[in-house]
Amino acid sequence: MSEDSEREAERPQSQPGEGEAPQASVDAVASAPAGEDMDAAPFDEVDVRDLLRRALDGEPKGDSGSVLANVQRRLRDESKGQYFADGWATAPTPRETYLITAAVMFALLVAAWFLLGPYGIHRVEAAVRAR
Amino acid sequence: MDEEEAKFVGRLIARDETAFNELVVLFERRVFSLVLRMLGRQADAEEVTQDVFIQVFRNVESFRGDSKLSTWIFRIGINLCKNRMNYDARRQSRRHDDLGDYEESDALQGGDGVSVGAVARPDHAAEERQLIEVVREALETLDPEHRQLVILRDVEDLAYEEIAEVTGLNIGTVKSRIHRGRSQLREKVERLMLQRKVRKAEP
Incomplete structure (x- = not known):
């Protein structure tokens, strides 16, 4: 029916x-x-x-409060930090942070390669010999 | 349960926090409305609403998909409300009516009669407000079992089948209890209106 x-x-x-x-x-x-x-x-x-x-009729005027934040906090406390362990779960995915971190790491690797790589070592040795 | 919902439930079972956030955002208003109407108190409703989602998070593995996810969540809400009402009854806590927080419907017009049939055709704004108060008061004093069923049917607009799923009762019982709840409510409204009328008439 x-x-x-x-x-x-x-x-x-x-x-x-x-x-x-x-x-x-x-x-x-x-x-x-x-x-x-x-x-x-x-x-x-x-x-x-x-x-x-x-x-x-109609939605209650009352605010349901910060349901999400409070539920996350309670789950974090109950699980001793296993779930919703930090602010990341509540924030938008921080892609920029990952990209910046990757770029910095890449720059460090390149710098290290120039300093310690085959060319870098030769330069150091040459400089020592020259002295 | 459709395929999309099954996938979503799968994410919940895998403890995908983003999926859980989506779930809370999706259902929080509906759950809160239901709970507030059942309990009538803002503070309790906020706490029980949180409890509902915590129960969902803890027990989502037990959701077998026999019903819709929303029905299962409603069932948890109803059970928690029942527990809270029983707890309150034991403690004989005094009810503070926060139902006044509901938006007053423009459609509601008060009446000057005692009977429900008569008060549905109103004349004055003051009587409208009085009628709202009386209906809410009557609902508050309705026994919890009947109140929850009447709210689910007449306010939340759930079908009998859904109510049966949510409450675990068979459809026949649901129908008869809703009918009794309405008749009890009607009697209470009429009695309260009469009392107010008498009080008003006293010098």
Whole structure:
């Protein structure tokens, strides 16, 4: 059954005495066996649902707080740092940092090669001999 | 569970922190709304919302994919709310109604009658506010089992089948309890409206 037709089925067929306290209907409901299909209810439950929706409709104004940050902190504490161990997990992937680190390391290697590589050593030896 | 969701769950099971962050961002408002409506208190709702996601993180391996991921998360939320309500009942804690934080719906118009049928056709702004208060008060005093089902159906708009999955009840029981919850709610609203009317009429 579709949602709409389901809702339509819940709508009462007639509303005799609408607006009065439906004690008889409530009693009938209270004595009904569990599992019985209540969609064809004799009293106006649609009014109740409408009231409820109107009263609670819309997102709550309240802030859900920093759910993510608090959950991460609690998981970090509980796991003793195994999860969400630092700020990296909450920050965007720091690709630039990796690239800079790689570039610096490459520059260091090149410098070392010039200083200590075959040409560098020869230069040092030549300089010593010249003295 | 579709293929995309299965992949996502796989990432969660692999403890992919980025996937978990996405999950929290995706569901936090819905979970918070549900929990706040169930508990009625902002501070408790914030704490329980966090608990829900911590439970998800801890137990995601136990998610078998029989239902949607959202249904499973809702089920955790409902269970935690139940636990909290039972705990509160034991401690007889006084309820502080933060439901006033809900946005007041423009559609809501108060009434001057006592019956639910009559109050749905309102005349004055003050009576509108009074009606909102009364409905929320009545909902607060509804027993937790009926309250959760009525909220899931009438406010969260879940289908009976989804509610049955979330609560673990069979559909027949869900329908009958929702029906009873609504009738109890209606009685309470009518009684509270009558009380207010009488109080107002007293010199």
